[in-house]
Amino acid sequence: MKLFKVPEPTIMRLSLYSRVLEQMEERGIPVISSVELGDAVGINSGVVRKDLSMFGEFGVRGVGYNVRELRDNIRRLLGQDRTWPIVVIGAGQLGSALAAYPGFRQRGFDITALVDVDAAKIGTDVQGIPVLSWDEATNMIQEKEIKMAILAVPAEDVQATAQKLVDLGIEAILNFSPVILKLASVQVQNVDLTVFF
Amino acid sequence: MKLFKVPEPTIMRLSLYSRVLEQMEERGIPVISSVELGDAVGINSGVVRKDLSMFGEFGVRGVGYNVRELRDNIRRLLGQDRTWPIVVIGAGQLGSALAAYPGFRQRGFDITALVDVDAAKIGTDVQGIPVLSWDEATNMIQEKEIKMAILAVPAEDVQATAQKLVDLGIEAILNFSPVILKLASVQVQNVDLTVFF
DNA sequence: CGCTGTGAAGCCTTTCACAGCT
DNA sequence: AGCTGTGAAAGGCTTCACAGCG
Incomplete structure (x- = not known):
């Protein structure tokens, strides 16, 4: 977790992750890996992990990310947790x-x-x-x-x-x-x- | 003039230059400097010069760029010279x-x-x-x-x-x-x- | 003298590979 | 074994400063 400075491209991608997670959540999928999330938005899984790691450790090694939890975190980061x-x-x-x-x-x-x-x-x-x-x-x-x-x-x-x-x-x-x-x-x-x- | 590989950000900016040049052309302004063009789109003049220099030498040292000529060149580069x-x-x-x-x-x-x-x-x-x-x-x-x-x-x-x-x-x-x-x-x-x- | 064209340096982002946790 | 988190290296874009030309 760095948080010194978040690259603008990362913020744009968070928006994409947010959309995918929304869909996953609706479909009742509980866990997603960086590879799956990367595929869904058309980028490499390493990028996903690096992006997410800038804000905290949201994932579980050997397992992946909890969809709802990650979605909520990204929403908060993007200021989407309020109207x-x-x-x-x-x-x-x-x-x-x-x-x-x-x-x-x-x-x-x-x-x-x-x-x-x-x-x-x-x-x-x-x-x-x-x-x-x-x-x-x-x-x-x-x-x-x-x-x-x-x-x-x-x-x-x-x-x-x-x-x-x-x-x-x-x-x-x-x-x-x-x-x-x-x-x-x-x-x-x-x-x-x-x-x- | 390099032309090996044109950065994507440069292409996005060409679009902006194109719009500004269009307006200049309409107002009958014959010549524009990189500083003026940069100001008009909100970026540094050095960026403008570097962007334009990737495709050829459109400017005249000590003077600036011919508005109409530059506009036509950018249009051609962007494929906007046809419908x-x-x-x-x-x-x-x-x-x-x-x-x-x-x-x-x-x-x-x-x-x-x-x-x-x-x-x-x-x-x-x-x-x-x-x-x-x-x-x-x-x-x-x-x-x-x-x-x-x-x-x-x-x-x-x-x-x-x-x-x-x-x-x-x-x-x-x-x-x-x-x-x-x-x-x-x-x-x-x-x-x-x-x-x- | 003014403004362009451009090399070199600096900075930021991406890529890659792997250590580390579960 | 599987997948995350991350350092190190590579790559690409921007900045800067100035040589070069009109």
């Missing part, structure tokens, strides 16, 4: 799809509301998630102390919208608009959906 | 949003069709992109020699759908379903939309 409220800005096609994406809830993100400027959308809902005006959203963000936002607005509105969010106390922004967003003092993750091909 | 037809499998909320996402077209991906099994959706369109049945899609994929697909189907259908695509000759799959997809002999990129926080 994080988030807002989605932009109730267009992409924003609505992201709000409905089941993965967020599965990982402990609670999409509290969508926000839009279009009066025709305000007051409606997307699979039970309400679409709010900025006035309503401002109250909610401050009341519920929401710190994270997903941005899915037209390219030309991104920078101004992001600044508004920062002023409201948002600390992490996941930007899906096809524009590189830059902000000081806030954690910004730009996601270019086309970059993966 | 790639793709299909989106799953015309649900996420699939529709991806089909409508402007970034794909901007980067030379031509979304030819959506595919779904829901009879109520087949025959409709999403912003002008037709929703086809599997029979229709099978013909189109073979006729137009489509080699790439975006997967946005329910978790339980992912593996079977992917196999069907491979059998139809698809060579690259971008999987947005919240399931890790594994296939031999085909390039699969799993995108977990929640991994970024």
Whole structure:
């Protein structure tokens, strides 16, 4: 167990392990070896062991890892053992799809509301998630102390919208608009959906 | 100019440079230095120069890089100088949003069709992109020699759908379903939309 | 003089093999 | 015997500084 500094690639992989363990847990499999876990995510078993060993000794030699225990530990490490409220800005096609994406809830993100400027959308809902005006959203963000936002607005509105969010106390922004967003003092993750091909 | 082996991080960054250069080009800026380009994407200028130098000598010492020329070169390197037809499998909320996402077209991906099994959706369109049945899609994929697909189907259908695509000759799959997809002999990129926080 | 192109050094991650526990 | 935890070595990427050219 080192814990001096955890490599970023390791953190990304923890996310993958978490998903596999979830499935194993559902299927009632009690124990998994590093080889099996590695195969499931498509990497070498040594990587799995090294990754896990950075946080503690979760395994049993000669046996493997207890699925539920390991899952719980990884969840805790990733901050997935609690629920994080988030807002989605932009109730267009992409924003609505992201709000409905089941993965967020599965990982402990609670999409509290969508926000839009279009009066025709305000007051409606997307699979039970309400679409709010900025006035309503401002109250909610401050009341519920929401710190994270997903941005899915037209390219030309991104920078101004992001600044508004920062002023409201948002600390992490996941930007899906096809524009590189830059902000000081806030954690910004730009996601270019086309970059993966 | 090395070209022995190009680091993956470099390729990811080329995508970013490409976007910035596009904007510069639109604004009519003829020349850009590595410092400016670096600032625009949030990295050190040395990285920019090293990245670009792997493919050739695009810059002029004492001056900088010709925006249009550099943009064209990067496009060519990324295979963005031609149009790639793709299909989106799953015309649900996420699939529709991806089909409508402007970034794909901007980067030379031509979304030819959506595919779904829901009879109520087949025959409709999403912003002008037709929703086809599997029979229709099978013909189109073979006729137009489509080699790439975006997967946005329910978790339980992912593996079977992917196999069907491979059998139809698809060579690259971008999987947005919240399931890790594994296939031999085909390039699969799993995108977990929640991994970024 | 300014900015590119690049070698060399430093740092971080992965790989490998095996000691050590059950 | 089986599988984990980990040190040591290898490999790859980034940083730095500067030579070289316009």
